[in-house]
Amino acid sequence: MYDYAWVHVVYTIPLALILSVVLAPLLTRLDVYKICFLTTVAFSYTLPWDSYLVRNRIWTYPSEAVFGPSLFSVPAEELFFFVVQTYITTCLHILLNKPVLTAVHLRNEAVRGKFEPQKRLGQLFFIACFVVPLLLPTNNHEGTYIKLIVVWVAPIYFMLWTFAYQLVLSLPLSKTLLPITIPTLFLWIVDTLALQRGTWSIESGTKLGIHIWPHLEVEEALFFLVTNCMIVLGSCAFDNALAILDAFPSIFPTVPGAPPPFLMLKSLFTSTSRYDQERLDGLQNALTVLAKKSRSFYLASGVFNGRLRIDLILLYGFCRVADDLIDDAASVTEARTWIAHFTAFLNTMYSEKKDNASLEKALAPFPPKAQSILRYLPVDKLPSKPLYALLDGFRMDLQFSEEKSSGQPPVQTEQDLEHYATCVAATIGELCLSLVYAHDPDKHISLTTDKREECTEAGVRMGRVLQYINIVRDVTTDAETGRCYIPSEWLVKKKQNAPKVEQEEEILACRKRILATAFQGYTENRDAIEELPRYARGGIRVAVESYMEIGRVLRQRIHKGQPLDFAGGGKQGRASVPKLRRVWVGWRTMAGRRGSC
Incomplete structure (x- = not known):
């Protein structure tokens, strides 16, 4: 029957x-x-x-x-x-x-x-x-x-x-x-x-x-x-x-x-x-950069949709192009030249007198693939101040190369660390939220101006949190390039030429301290995500939680007494999160389950 x-x-x-x-x-x-x-x-x-x-x-x-x-x-x-x-x-x-x-x-x-x-x-x-x-x-x-x-x-x-x-x-x-x-x-x-x-x-x-x-x-x-x-x-x-x-x-x-x-x-x-093939090429180049350089944000990008996803990818492409050209420069002089080129590019993009001729002139120093990405940076939806602040962060990085002659490391105090994280990461949080609000399909029922400002400020603080995670993870690889983002005033034993074991213990204590600061900031600001427009809320959650999972991996290794500088697959290098775990974190986050503090 x-x-x-x-x-x-x-x-x-x-x-x-x-x-x-x-x-x-x-x-x-x-x-x-x-x-x-x-x-x-x-x-x-x-x-x-x-x-x-x-x-x-x-x-x-x-x-x-x-x-x-x-x-x-x-x-x-x-x-x-x-x-x-x-x-x-x-x-x-x-x-x-x-x-x-x-x-x-x-x-x-x-x-x-x-x-x-x-x-x-x-x-x-x-x-x-x-x-x-x-x-x-x-x-x-x-x-x-x-x-x-x-x-x-x-x-x-x-x-x-x-x-x-x-x-x-x-x-x-x-x-x-x-x-x-x-x-x-x-x-x-x-x-x-x-x-x-x-x-x-x-x-x-x-x-x-x-x-x-x-x-x-x-x-x-x-x-x-x-x-x-x-x-x-x-x-x-x-x-x-x-x-x-x-x-x-x-x-x-x-x-x-x-x-x-x-x-x-x-x-x-x-x-x-x-079809604008140049725009499609620029988008493809930006997506390739995202896939290679940031597995966490690449995962999160799949949760966004429409023009917001496209503009976020183009924004990230700009940041990576700048980071790669400046970081990979053969000398400090060349790196400063690239910063000058990026400054001129931003000046042109935000100029009321911008035309095709001035744009082509500003793009001329950049490699073709970089040009294809920069050309479509959605400046009409982005405030200019955070982009210029990002370049200030790159200038701080260059000071490490000049430290030997000046004897003054760029990150001496906790305030210096916070300023650096603000320049290179908090700015990205502000820029991302600018795009979220610009593309909000429900603008007529969205947040008040005051609430938007509160959310943006929380996004700035969360950006610093994610940079702290990045700094804790990359202490060893940064040291290989002559950089140390741990405030120099914290490193007493290193200054006194203490035995290597004691120096390593001190550096580990500093990493714990920065990691604790990161998780405290995460706890204080994560609820602001729930105030964002519904259509983008899930993607922002995934972006944050995917990166915080790296922090959880680091914290687990510290708790178990394991080295922090090993990837998930056992190869020496930066700590990372295995792919299946990243996917699980993304799904769990979208289901409304947050990770541990």
Whole structure:
């Protein structure tokens, strides 16, 4: 009795619930919009076709296997299958593609090479899939079901391929094949069990009689494969539309938090020749830098979305370009020259008289990849003062090279340490929050000016906290480059040329002291994150907690008496957090669970 309902209770609903639990902390407003949109389209497109199959007895259900309620002769259980299959496959696609910044997979085909041949071949193939079955003789009733499947999916495949071919051809295969393969294999097993039990059946006169394995008809295998492909293609087309809207403010100056379908269609019909390829290249270069230089912030970036994510990546790219060019300079003189170049660049970007000529002149000293990132720094949403303060932090770093002649280390007191951390990290906290507020889709219900200022001040303090963690972690590697951010007034024994063991004990005590200060600041300021706009709150949490996890690793090593300068894999170097632990921290944080103080 009611076998079809039990199929859902035993198989599809538990899988949907598992995916819901895993994905729920990561879901954004746009993800929910996508799920609802694709489910509605899939239901609407499948219902007439499935109704035709049932009415013509190509596909039948024993009366005792279903409850009885139906819509256009399609049982309620089958209607639910339309929804739950789309939900499962879409959720899996969303989950696997969270780290992907879709915009970097766009390309201006007039500049970066064309996908036109592949696009046209795909379109011709889907046209043939629609036309050829219609031209075949109609006396072969055994092929009726498979013919109807192919004719039904071909038009939607044609449309989705036209809209999403760039993503399908450029995304890593794991991002498209896995969300197709996993649900397909699962549903093949479910279908095999259902066909074996007689929960539903294909009429013998309309099928080919070929089996993939015992009890799995080739038509059913094809059905679940092509429908899951269709769902993933639809999800890719949805992502492609959002990426176009987000990547090109010159084409789409404003984008609502949940873009209406007509605007998304407009973006999909935008010619690729209008894409700003230089902007896409700059974004790709900034993302590459982020992935290589900061695994914690790279993880956090996947939680943000839309133009906020893009601008945060461009901001981080600017910071890393500056850090690398100045730090890697062959001499202090060269490093100061780079600081002068960055100062001139900022002067130009914030000048009311800025034009293309002055911008090109300011960018001329920088390497091409650096230019591609700097050019798109979103200065219209960023205050200038923190960016100039960042350069002051680099100037402090240069003083270490001049210490031998002056005898005055740049970090002598705890106040010097705080000032340095403010310049190189607290400024980043302020800049990030400036972007958060600039992109807030709910500005009309957002925080008051006073509350924003309170949150920004807390963000500044949290930035210092994260820099303290960084300093504690990098004491050894910094020393190799002649830098010591531990206040010199703390290092009494080092000044007195005490034995090395005693000096190491003193340095360890200093690291503990800075680490304790960091965790105290974290405890005092972390609640301010809950006052941020909801759409960015989770991403900021992940960024903070991912970095604080490094502090927890350091604290654990101190407690166990282990060396602090070993990576998670056992190689000598900076303490780090293993990848799986970082992912767990990110998920736990998004689920609303904070780490220990």
